[in-house]
Amino acid sequence: MHLGIDSFVSTVTDPSTGEVIGAAQRMEHLLEEIELADQVGLYSFGIGEHHRSEYYDSAPPVILAAAAARTQRIRLGSAVAVLSAADPVRLFQQFATLDLISKGRIDLVVGRGSFTEAFPLFGLDLADYDSLFSEKLDLLLQIRDSTEVTWSGRHRPPLDHQSIYPRPMQDPLPIWVGVGGTPSSFARAGHLGLPLMVAIIGGEPRQFAPLVELYRRAGAEAGHSPDRLQVGLHVFGFVADSTQAAADTIYPGWEEMFTKVSRERGFPPPTRQQFDATSGPNGAFFMGDPQTVADKIRRVSQQLGGVDRLSLQMTNPRLAHSDLLRGIELLGTEVVPLVEAGNS
Numbered sequence: 001m002h003l004g005i006d007s008f009v010s011t012v013t014d015p016s017t018g019e020v021i022g023a024a025q026r027m028e029h030l031l032e033e034i035e036l037a038d039q040v041g042l043y044s045f046g047i048g049e050h051h052r053s054e055y056y057d058s059a060p061p062v063i064l065a066a067a068a069a070r071t072q073r074i075r076l077g078s079a080v081a082v083l084s085a086a087d088p089v090r091l092f093q094q095f096a097t098l099d100l101i102s103k104g105r106i107d108l109v110v111g112r113g114s115f116t117e118a119f120p121l122f123g124l125d126l127a128d129y130d131s132l133f134s135e136k137l138d139l140l141l142q143i144r145d146s147t148e149v150t151w152s153g154r155h156r157p158p159l160d161h162q163s164i165y166p167r168p169m170q171d172p173l174p175i176w177v178g179v180g181g182t183p184s185s186f187a188r189a190g191h192l193g194l195p196l197m198v199a200i201i202g203g204e205p206r207q208f209a210p211l212v213e214l215y216r217r218a219g220a221e222a223g224h225s226p227d228r229l230q231v232g233l234h235v236f237g238f239v240a241d242s243t244q245a246a247a248d249t250i251y252p253g254w255e256e257m258f259t260k261v262s263r264e265r266g267f268p269p270p271t272r273q274q275f276d277a278t279s280g281p282n283g284a285f286f287m288g289d290p291q292t293v294a295d296k297i298r299r300v301s302q303q304l305g306g307v308d309r310l311s312l313q314m315t316n317p318r319l320a321h322s323d324l325l326r327g328i329e330l331l332g333t334e335v336v337p338l339v340e341a342g343n344s
Helices: 023-039 060-069 088-102 126-145 183-192 205-221 243-265 272-279 290-303 321-343
Strands: 002-007 044-047 075-078 106-111 148-151 159-163 175-179 196-200 231-239 286-288 309-313
Touching: 002 023, 002 321, 023 044, 023 060, 023 321, 044 060, 044 106, 044 309, 060 075, 060 088, 075 088, 088 106, 088 126, 106 126, 106 196, 126 148, 126 175, 126 183, 175 183, 183 196, 183 205, 196 205, 205 231, 205 290, 231 243, 231 290, 231 321, 243 272, 243 286, 286 290, 290 321
Parallel strands: 002 044, 002 309, 044 075, 075 106, 106 175, 175 196, 196 231, 231 286, 231 309
Antiparallel strands: 148 159
16 A cells, blocks of 8 residues: 655644744745655655635645655645646646656546635536536546547537647556545546545545445446556544654644634534544544554555555644654654555
8 A cells, every 4th residue: 555645735823833834934844845755755745726715725736846846756646636627628738747847756636626615716606516527527538548639518618629738758647536425426436447536534434435345346347457446545644653642733723624614614613522533443534653543544444445545634734844744754664664564
C-alpha cells in the first residue's frame, strides 16, 4: 500500500502566539511540507480545491507546479479537482503540463467537491450537480484518450475535430474518481474502469466495504481487469510521538473546522466525545502514534478487501508548522515501514 498526504492549505493560526500566519508564509510552509514528504519517502502529496476564505487552494495546478520544481520523486496530484465547475479542456492542459514539469509524477483525481461555492462562482446551476460531472468526465476521458476530439453535450460548446495539447509524459495520464458515499458514483467508476479515491470523513471506514465491493463488481461486469480497479482512501489523520500528543495537538483545530461547517449546515456543534469516538479504533480519523496509525491502516485495508493507496489529510487551522513537519516525518520514517512489515 502507498501512503501519502493531502492538504487543503487552510489558513493557520499559530497556537503559540494566536497570530494568523500570512498567506505568503503559509504557501512557503506548504512547499516545505511537500519537500519533506518527498525526502522521507512518502508516495504522494495532493492539493485540494476550495473557493472559501479559510483556504488558499483555489488554484491547485499553480501550487503543484511549484512543488514539482522542488521535489524529485513524490507523486503530486489533486485532492480533488472539482470537475463539475471546471472546463475539461483547460483542466487536461494544466495537468498535462504539470506532468511534463514533474517528468511523469502527476495524478488527476476528479470529483464533485464537498462544498458548493464553485457553482455560483463560475455561473453554474447546483441543480445540475450530477449531470455536470458525468458529462465533463466523459469529455475529459475522450481528451485523455485521443489528441483530436469531436464531442457535444449540454453544458459546454461542442468540439469538432479539435486537437488538444500538450500531451502528458504518462500515457495515459492517471485519472482517479473521487467519491463520497453515493452508490451510483462507485458503480460509475467501476463501469469506466477508473481507479477510485474514497473520501472517508465520518462514520466507520468498514461501512464502505459494500460500496467498494459494488465498485469492483461493476468493473468486473464491464470487463475491466482487477489491476485497473485500484482503491484509494482520503482520510483525516495525524501522527505524533504519542497518541495523547496527537489528540492534544489536533483537537483545537478540529473543533474550529467542524464548528464552522456544522453552523453553516445546521448541524449541532461538535463535541470532544465525538472527536474521541472518531479518533478511536473504528472511527474515521486515523490519529495516534506511529504504531496505532499503522495498525489502523492495515485493519481498514483488510476490512475493505485491500487498499492500494491511503492519503492522510492533515489540514488543521491551529496546527503549528513544526508539529506538521514532525507528523510528516513520522508518517514517512515510521508508519510506512510498519505498514510494509505488516503486509509482508
